[in-house]
Amino acid sequence: MTMNLLYAQAGGMTAVINASAAGVLAEARAQGPRIRAVLAARYGILGVLAESLHDCGGIDLDALAATPGGIFGSCRFNMPPEAEQPALYDRLFAVLDAHRIDALLYNGGNGSLEIVAKVSAAARRRGHPLICIGIPKTIDNDIEGCDCCPGYGSAAKYLASSMYEVCRDLASMSSRKGRIFVMETMGRNVGWLAAATALAARETDEAPHMVLVPEMPFDEQAILARAETLLSRLGYCAITVAEGIRRADGSPLMTRSHGDGHIRFGGAGGEIARLLSETFDCHRHCAAPDYLQRSAAHWVSAVDHAQALAVGRAAVRYALEGRDGIVAAIRRLDDEPYRWDISPVEAAAVANLERRLPPSFITADGMQVSEAGRRYLAPLIAGERAVPCSGGLPVHYRGKPPRLERRLPPYTGWAEDIVRTAQRN
Amino acid sequence: MTMNLLYAQAGGMTAVINASAAGVLAEARAQGPRIRAVLAARYGILGVLAESLHDCGGIDLDALAATPGGIFGSCRFNMPPEAEQPALYDRLFAVLDAHRIDALLYNGGNGSLEIVAKVSAAARRRGHPLICIGIPKTIDNDIEGCDCCPGYGSAAKYLASSMYEVCRDLASMSSRKGRIFVMETMGRNVGWLAAATALAARETDEAPHMVLVPEMPFDEQAILARAETLLSRLGYCAITVAEGIRRADGSPLMTRSHGDGHIRFGGAGGEIARLLSETFDCHRHCAAPDYLQRSAAHWVSAVDHAQALAVGRAAVRYALEGRDGIVAAIRRLDDEPYRWDISPVEAAAVANLERRLPPSFITADGMQVSEAGRRYLAPLIAGERAVPCSGGLPVHYRGKPPRLERRLPPYTGWAEDIVRTAQRN
Numbered sequence: 001m002t003m004n005l006l007y008a009q010a011g012g013m014t015a016v017i018n019a020s021a022a023g024v025l026a027e028a029r030a031q032g033p034r035i036r037a038v039l040a041a042r043y044g045i046l047g048v049l050a051e052s053l054h055d056c057g058g059i060d061l062d063a064l065a066a067t068p069g070g071i072f073g074s075c076r077f078n079m080p081p082e083a084e085q086p087a088l089y090d091r092l093f094a095v096l097d098a099h100r101i102d103a104l105l106y107n108g109g110n111g112s113l114e115i116v117a118k119v120s121a122a123a124r125r126r127g128h129p130l131i132c133i134g135i136p137k138t139i140d141n142d143i144e145g146c147d148c149c150p151g152y153g154s155a156a157k158y159l160a161s162s163m164y165e166v167c168r169d170l171a172s173m174s175s176r177k178g179r180i181f182v183m184e185t186m187g188r189n190v191g192w193l194a195a196a197t198a199l200a201a202r203e204t205d206e207a208p209h210m211v212l213v214p215e216m217p218f219d220e221q222a223i224l225a226r227a228e229t230l231l232s233r234l235g236y237c238a239i240t241v242a243e244g245i246r247r248a249d250g251s252p253l254m255t256r257s258h259g260d261g262h263i264r265f266g267g268a269g270g271e272i273a274r275l276l277s278e279t280f281d282c283h284r285h286c287a288a289p290d291y292l293q294r295s296a297a298h299w300v301s302a303v304d305h306a307q308a309l310a311v312g313r314a315a316v317r318y319a320l321e322g323r324d325g326i327v328a329a330i331r332r333l334d335d336e337p338y339r340w341d342i343s344p345v346e347a348a349a350v351a352n353l354e355r356r357l358p359p360s361f362i363t364a365d366g367m368q369v370s371e372a373g374r375r376y377l378a379p380l381i382a383g384e385r386a387v388p389c390s391g392g393l394p395v396h397y398r399g400k401p402p403r404l405e406r407r408l409p410p411y412t413g414w415a416e417d418i419v420r421t422a423q424r425n
Numbered sequence: 426m427t428m429n430l431l432y433a434q435a436g437g438m439t440a441v442i443n444a445s446a447a448g449v450l451a452e453a454r455a456q457g458p459r460i461r462a463v464l465a466a467r468y469g470i471l472g473v474l475a476e477s478l479h480d481c482g483g484i485d486l487d488a489l490a491a492t493p494g495g496i497f498g499s500c501r502f503n504m505p506p507e508a509e510q511p512a513l514y515d516r517l518f519a520v521l522d523a524h525r526i527d528a529l530l531y532n533g534g535n536g537s538l539e540i541v542a543k544v545s546a547a548a549r550r551r552g553h554p555l556i557c558i559g560i561p562k563t564i565d566n567d568i569e570g571c572d573c574c575p576g577y578g579s580a581a582k583y584l585a586s587s588m589y590e591v592c593r594d595l596a597s598m599s600s601r602k603g604r605i606f607v608m609e610t611m612g613r614n615v616g617w618l619a620a621a622t623a624l625a626a627r628e629t630d631e632a633p634h635m636v637l638v639p640e641m642p643f644d645e646q647a648i649l650a651r652a653e654t655l656l657s658r659l660g661y662c663a664i665t666v667a668e669g670i671r672r673a674d675g676s677p678l679m680t681r682s683h684g685d686g687h688i689r690f691g692g693a694g695g696e697i698a699r700l701l702s703e704t705f706d707c708h709r710h711c712a713a714p715d716y717l718q719r720s721a722a723h724w725v726s727a728v729d730h731a732q733a734l735a736v737g738r739a740a741v742r743y744a745l746e747g748r749d750g751i752v753a754a755i756r757r758l759d760d761e762p763y764r765w766d767i768s769p770v771e772a773a774a775v776a777n778l779e780r781r782l783p784p785s786f787i788t789a790d791g792m793q794v795s796e797a798g799r800r801y802l803a804p805l806i807a808g809e810r811a812v813p814c815s816g817g818l819p820v821h822y823r824g825k826p827p828r829l830e831r832r833l834p835p836y837t838g839w840a841e842d843i844v845r846t847a848q849r850n
Binding site: 067068074075157161165166169174175181202285290301392393396421 | 437468469493496498500582585586587589591592593594595597598599624625627689691708710711712713714716719723803807812816819842843846847
């Protein structure tokens with residue numbers, strides 16, 4: 001048997017999703033004649049629908065694996081259920097058939113794994129032989145069934161290192177008034193990214209002095225009391241604030257709607273900084289790394305990078321083994337020394353869930369990461385990779401993989417305006 | 426002749442100010458018996474007044490040179506003129522004499538170099554043999570008489586690399602609505618840090634697509650027109666916004682007063698992002714690296730680090746040569762290949778000025794960095810340094826240099842409450 005694979009990237013980007021792409025391509029090359037071709041869709045599932053496909057031959061995999069963002073482009077489009085839009089699925093399979101695709105490898109987070117489950121189910125219903133496999137990816141670390149998610153360890157390392165470095169700066173400044181520093185992390189409804197910054201506190205009184213996560217409603221009075229103690233003892237107080245922190249009634253502290261039904265977070269860190277600086281009449285600084293935390297390929301976790309490669313390689317092997325509807329999940333075998341492997345989990349069983357920080361990872365006061373949490377987190381940020389540079393900047397893969405000629409007429413029908421975005425260069 | 430040196434750090438921290446400290450200590454050790462001792466003041470000039478002094482023997486200089494922040498602590502205290510507060514100067518010289526200090530090496534920015542000039546003048550007026558030397562430092566790059574300032578190149582490299590990485594991420598995301606990304610940089614009234622991000626744009630259409638600096642009043646209509654073009658061509662637009670950007674009438678876009686007479690910047694990036702996203706109904710993201718940009722020792726410019734070391738070493742040699750009232754400035758000899766040396770400039774001639782981006786470094790439309798600017802900037806971010814790590818985080822110098830016993834009674838008098846902060850650990 002020889003297979004044609006179609007790889008696609010979806011959801012928010014990470015510093016290592018291209019390492020998963022490199023893993024797919026490396027394993028495909030290593031498999032020799034068992035894999036005939038690897039194509040990649042432009043902008044995820046939209047590119048499949050639009051028949052915007054790349055030929056992946058000739059890509060420099062080392063350069064690719066060191067490049068942040070997703071070189072094939074990503075989307076946040078979710079396939080509606082087949083029962084609602086059967087023609088959309090007809091189109092999907094028509095494109096797959098036109099290019100003789102045997103397996104779709106979809107690299108994304110919770111929403112993308114739902115697409116894996118849906119497309120797999122649609123294929124079974126149609127008696128279509130397509131194999132559909134999920135490659136996990138998210139800086140949020142919130143995919144059920146995965147001990148950790150590729151992309152998370154690198155963002156975690158970046159944030160923990162940044163907090164560690166800023167702590168040196170904070171400790172340097174004399175100030176009668178005191179100084180509040182807040183770093184706001186991404187993560188939407190989950191606190192994994194914020195929690196990782198706790199690794200920066202390795203000695204007494206090291207930052208962050210509090211870590212506020214959405215899983216625990218924040219207690220303004222407790223935060224103020226803790227800050228007051230630190231300001232009087234150290235002259236400064238450093239706090240990590242997850243963008244999605246919630247009040248006691250469960251409502252997020254800061255969101256803005258965007259008219260498209262999606263809630264966007266942002267600003268919670270600034271709010272906490274303002275509250276503290278106005279209460280204590282002290283200086284405030286608030287860092288919001290925003291996209292920097294998910295694209296900092298100059299400072300990836302070597303463990304995370306290796307896992308991103310490994311899930312890509314595993315997905316190719318699963319395809320060859322005909323294992324449909326599964327996700328190449330990372331499984332933890334031991335904390336210390338850290339050992340892990342890749343193990344398949346059912347896409348349908350984990351899709352669109354949201355794995356939150358377990359209560360055991362948060363201290364009883366709700367404002368710090370517990371020892372159990374630190375034990376979980378520590379191995380994920382370990383190790384550094386050499387970064388090829390030129391002119392003082394990292395070297396990224398900048399090639400443009402060739403587009404395949406279309407074999408079908410353009411897509412028309414439901415959501416054609418959205419699908420059309422994947423035809424853009 | 427054999428000398429005792431007193432070193433101190435002042436002003437905002439940088440990723441490489443400790444490299445200058447390491448340069449001072451390395452040169453002092455290399456000079457053998459010509460230097461008897463190097464002391465360091467806790468929290469800058471406040472530590473001199475408070476007689477909070479460290480013994481610098483036995484510090485691991487390699488670890489020190491890799492550590493952000495200032496291990497001896499810093500302050501923003503400015504000495505009033507001697508005519509106003511003669512007793513403060515009496516105290517200063519009493520402490521220097523009690524510890525037989527022959528030379529004060531003051532490592533700071535514009536305000537700190539003014540202290541160098543004032544203390545030097547006070548010594549001359551008193552017929553005191555003290556030698557006073559400035560070691561430049563600022564991420565803002567705004568010291569007159571210096572081609573560049575230690576600390577700037579590393580912050581510049583961090584910001585340019587971050588913009589370069591985020592550009593990969595932005596280019597990955599499909600979006601019908603379009604996407605605005607803004608990164609706000611520090612720099613107060615000057616645009617040097619913002620300008621450095623232009624180095625990330627090495628090919629057509631690479632981010633940043635606009636660089637807004639305080640030296641050019643921003644033109645809202647021109648910004649909107651440029652953004653509209655980019656949104657329609659690329660689907661995204663990335664902008665660097667200096668925190669101190671100004672309206673046509675010269676007023677800063679965003680400031681907040683803090684009741685202490687000092688203006689604090691912050692929020693200009695968010696404002697520009699909001700303006701654009703509301704005008705074009707598109708997604709917006711705004712990164713504010715804040716302190717991260719000045720403490721990112723994991724990603725310093727090797728050139729900047731070498732210069733920080735070199736100005737520290739030069740200051741010791743100047744002290745031995747008896748050159749009072751001068752600053753160890755970096756001089757550019759050639760752009761390409763970049764060559765530089767250290768050359769003394771008069772502290773009194775450059776103190777408390779503010780070097781702005783020259784008009785020739787900004788394009789005619791006021792929204793980008795010119796070729797001349799790029800030629801100036803490029804060599805300053807060049808080169809990387811290996812970062813010793815442990816457990817996934819950088820290794821920093823964490824020793825506590827011993828305090829010297831006080832030989833004088835505590836300071837009392839004008840500003841004694843401020844001086845007392847330097848007695849804190």
